[in-house]
Amino acid sequence: MQLHSTRNKDHTSTWRDAVLTGLAPDGGLYVPSTLPIVSSSERTQLATKTFPQLAEYLAALFMQDEIGADTLHSLCAGTWDFPLPLTQLDDNTFVLELFHGPTCAFKDFGARFMARLFRHFWGDNHTALTVLVATSGDTGSAVANAFFDTSPNPRIRVAILYPRDKVSEVQRRQMTTLGHNVTAYEVAGSFDDCQALVKRALQDKQLLATRSLTSANSINIARLLPQMFYYAFASLQFPASTPPVFIVPSGNLGNLTGALMAHLCGFSATQLIAACNANSTFPDYLRTGTFSPLPSKETISNAMDVGAPSNFYRINALLGASDESQILSAASLATLGIAGYSISDGETRRAMRDYHKLYGYCLDPHTAVGAAALQQHSVSHKVTAPRVLVATAHPAKFSATVEDTLGYRPTPPPQLAAVLAKPEQITPLANNYDDFVRVI
Secondary structure: OOEEEOOEEEEEEOHHHHHHHOOOOOOOOEEEOOOOOOOHHHHHHHOOOOHHHHHHHHHHHHHOOOOOHHHHHHHHHHHOOOOOOEEEOOOOEEEEEOOOOOOOEOHHHHHHHHHHHHHHHHOOOOOOEEEEEEOOOHHHHHHHHHHOOOOOOOOEEEEEEEEOOOOOHHHHHHHHOOOOOEEEEEEOOOHHHHHHHHHHHHOOHHHHOOOEEEEOOOOOHHHHHHHHHHHHHHHOOOOOOOOOEEEEEOOOOHHHHHHHHHHHOOOOOOEEEEEEOOOOHHHHHHHHOOOOOOOOOOOOOHHHOOOOOOOHHHHHHHOOOOOOOOOOOHHHHHOOOEEEEEOOHHHHHHHHHHHHHHHOOOOOHHHHHHHHHHHHHHHHOOOOOOEEEEEOEOHHHHHHHHHHHHOOOOOOOHHHHHHOOOOOOEEEEOOOHHHHHHHO
């Protein structure tokens, strides 16, 4: 299956080249040129499969021209060796818990698959490859863990850029306690600044002539594709006659894009609700029809503090836009059942308290943004379909916010407790492109 750039449909690529380069040469994001449609009979058969088996089946629909069946089986079996619970809270409300991987966040699903794809496609190449990552929190830790390599001469190295004082302690320590082939850069700026540095480097022809660079953000299609898989899996847990409503905590819109891809491939959703924090670029677009990226605002759901969500252009392309200059009408998204809400920190904390009181369930602040969006949506819409709240992180990753809101600290799972005891290795970095080039 070919991929093409969101800026020019005529610029096509193989999966290998798209994965290893991250961005298209014209600066666009790669999207599948066509999407496979999974029939109702196929879905019936897939409903009996485990998540790794389902992921393997779907990955083959996209990649079988480039990756053999045995290799793909090994990739998927090794990637998802942790549970994916769908926890029921009441007759109509479920939580899809995506935080049981090694870094306790949904980014583990994409990062671990992507790291294995990188190693497969890079093969025995003796040239060093540097993976650049801009993170607002969870992406950096997931990518660092997925690519971590203690061998004497690792072929793939990772450079993570995170905004100073804008990630939680646990998120920071998951990036800064590894060392070896992982370097964590603390940038004097915002997530948008970090992302701008990475994007500029990936388009710097002079730099690329001397260094092999790629990206591991959700701008990389290898990170994005697996996010489709868990929506397909969740959709199959419900009768075809009552497809669920997915409430998706949203920042850079990669998670929402994965949900849309699953829907377009035949794993139906009644609605997709994008739950954003005070960074309201996408809900504002749905309301006004104008897409106007803004500087990011700092919130307690920091991993979603994205003012210029790059995956918007993938959504735009998947729904038929010829290039990034053609912004589709908000009505075209509404016909697919896509809605969006902007949630304040106060509303986020209120949802955390409500879910703890009603269900005895502890939400992290990002998932709580989703819970608050569902509450707002339910005021004006009668929601009879099953409601699936996508839980993106374990609450112990944000224990200070949970304690301040609920009065206690959630017990960290073993994988989080371990990083709190390790020493950190932090490299300060000014928000300056020339300085960034020098250090990498």
